[in-house]
Amino acid sequence: MGVPFEALLPYGIVLVMFGVSGVGLSKLRHMQNGGKRPRYAIDQWDRVMMDRDRRLTGYLRGQTDRVAAPAGFEVNNPWRVEERYF
Structure with missing residues (x-):
């Protein structure tokens, strides 16, 4: 059937x-x-480098071959600072 x-x-x-x-x-x-x-099995070093690449290029997986960093990168600090209470 x-x-x-x-x-x-x-x-x-x-x-x-x-x-x-x-x-x-x-x-x-x-x-x-x-x-x-x-990407799989991303360790702490890879996260740091991916964050650096994001700050340099604007993309998480972007990479650049320029020797000099772009303008404004010297004040682009990845460390998070606490807010001051004065």
Whole structure:
């Protein structure tokens, strides 16, 4: 006895929507990384270097080959300082 194809339509729709959302999230993550592959097992050194790259280029995964830092980088301190109460 055959199964009517109308009974399989909801399963097909759900499968297609899972595929579309997976591809969309993958593309979004790819765009957020500046077109680079995602990084895994990021340790403290990698976080420091990624923060430095973000301060230099404006992008978390951006890198530059310029020898001199851009103007304003000398006052761009990554340390968070407490607010003073006077």
